[in-house]
Amino acid sequence: MGLFSAGDIDAGGAQAEFQAWLIDGEQVLAAFRTIRDTVLLTNLRFIFVDVQGLTGSKKDIQSVPWRSVTRFSFESAGTFDLDADMKVWISGSAAPIEVKISRKSDPQKIQHLMARLVIGR
Numbered sequence: 001m002g003l004f005s006a007g008d009i010d011a012g013g014a015q016a017e018f019q020a021w022l023i024d025g026e027q028v029l030a031a032f033r034t035i036r037d038t039v040l041l042t043n044l045r046f047i048f049v050d051v052q053g054l055t056g057s058k059k060d061i062q063s064v065p066w067r068s069v070t071r072f073s074f075e076s077a078g079t080f081d082l083d084a085d086m087k088v089w090i091s092g093s094a095a096p097i098e099v100k101i102s103r104k105s106d107p108q109k110i111q112h113l114m115a116r117l118v119i120g121r
Contacts, residue, residue, distance in 0.1 A: 008105050009033045014040055021047065021061065030113055032101065039099055041113060046088065048097065064090055064097075066117045072096075074107045086110065 014031035015022070018040060022028070030041040036051040046069070050060040068091050075085040083100035084107040090097065101107055 008102070009038075014038070018047070018049075029117075030110060032099070032105065041110075041117070043117070046097075062097075064088075066120075068092075069114075069118050072111075072114055072118070074111050076107060088114075 009031045011028045011031050015028040018028070018038075022042065023044070025043075026045075027043045028040050029043060032039045036056060038047075038049040040047040040049070045066060046062075046064040048060075048062040048064075050062070052058040052060060070089045070091050072086065072088045077084045083102060084105070086099045086101055086107065087096040088099070101110065
């Protein structure tokens, strides 16, 4: 699917910025931004915003409910790596969505949050 390289952004700021795309009662729990793209983890779903084109006016927005996530994996950043890798497999799709998470982010915290959301606790 997609390959994103992400660094943390404030969940409250993301909540305000993307409020028009969220439904009533949906809360942004974590958010990551690349130079142009954004990944939101809400209490209901994953949202991937892929900004396209030179001007960035065209956006591909993928919405994945947590119940559709079949598995996910994290690979920590090595000594010479700049980013950790996260892969998310969605039911009905053979290829995972790949997200590169900045070394400054906390992959263990993200994994813990995702596990709670996927398992439903």
